[in-house]
Amino acid sequence: QVQLQESGPGLVKPSETLSLTCAVSGGAISSSTYYWGWIRQPPEKGLEWIGTIYYTGSTNYNPSLKSRVSISVDTSNNQFSLRLSSVTAADTALYYCARRGGCYGGRCYSSDWFDPWGQGILVTVTS
Amino acid sequence: QSVLTQPPSVSGTPGQRVTISCTGTSSGIGAGYDVHWYQQLPGTAPKLLIYGNNNRPSGVPDRFSGSKSGTSASLAITGLQAEDEADYYCQSSDSSLSGSVFGGGTRLTVL
Numbered sequence: 001q002v003q004l005q006e007s008g009p010g011l012v013k014p015s016e017t018l019s020l021t022c023a024v025s026g027g028a029i030s031s032s033t034y035y036w037g038w039i040r041q042p043p044e045k046g047l048e049w050i051g052t053i054y055y056t057g058s059t060n061y062n063p064s065l066k067s068r069v070s071i072s073v074d075t076s077n078n079q080f081s082l083r084l085s086s087v088t089a090a091d092t093a094l095y096y097c098a099r100r101g102g103c104y105g106g107r108c109y110s111s112d113w114f115d116p117w118g119q120g121i122l123v124t125v126t127s
Numbered sequence: 128q129s130v131l132t133q134p135p136s137v138s139g140t141p142g143q144r145v146t147i148s149c150t151g152t153s154s155g156i157g158a159g160y161d162v163h164w165y166q167q168l169p170g171t172a173p174k175l176l177i178y179g180n181n182n183r184p185s186g187v188p189d190r191f192s193g194s195k196s197g198t199s200a201s202l203a204i205t206g207l208q209a210e211d212e213a214d215y216y217c218q219s220s221d222s223s224l225s226g227s228v229f230g231g232g233t234r235l236t237v238l
Contacts, residue, residue: 037227039229046129046216046229046230046231046232047165047173047216047218047229047232048229049226049227049228049229051226052226052227060225060226061226062224062226063224063225063226096172096173100227104178104179104182107179109161109178109179110159110160110161110220111160111161111162111163111218111219111220111227112220112227113163113175113178113179113218114163114165114173114175114218114227115174115175115178115184116175117172117173117174118172119171119172120172
């Protein structure tokens with residue numbers, strides 16, 4: 001069973017770069033079936049999709065964050081990473097990594113879903 | 128403001144049936160994109176509840192069901208239980224954003 005685990009600093013200073021890593025276990029990140037994504041949740045707010053990466057390195061980002069976001073993949077260590085630059089207090093959130101897929105039982109759907117999710121890591125932007 | 132619109136809150140008593148709506152756009156749900164639902168229990172990560180509009184992953188009780196029509200989707204919970212008290216999110220894709228979109232979330236309170 002695939003499991004994901006986020007890691008990284010819990011505190012980041014304003015204007016600096018947030019860096020997180022998601023370790024994948026129980027399955028290969030280089031599977032052709034899945035993408036890998038980052039989602040965040042500010043305190044007491046809803047979920048926001050940040051971006052997604054395929055094992056080849058192909059990425060897709062939320063337009064609202066695109067100028068500050070970079071997601072990379074490390075297939076040799078079965079992990080992928082998030083970098084968010086020029087952070088402000090508005091970037092304080094729980095950051096989740098998740099596997100994204102859109103096929104099950106021989107059928108593929110027109111939009112993908114996220115399953116499973118990591119437990120999340122709280123990142124606070126503060127001086 | 129989310130591309131997918133959900134009511135902020137719904138409530139019901141044990142045993143009751145409740146529904147949560149998710150209204151999208153013509154470039155999203157209305158364009159034929161499938162809708163998925165997540166349950167987030169307090170202090171935990173979201174868990175996939177419904178995929179592909181109306182399919183339950185293994186282990187999800189059949190009290191939970193989903194539907195989609197036009198530019199909207201709905202999650203129904205029958206035989207409401209105290210353990211169902213959680214936040215529920217819909218998710219789909221939107222061609223105007225070229226990516227995934229989430230609803231703003233609905234807090235279900237079991238009275």
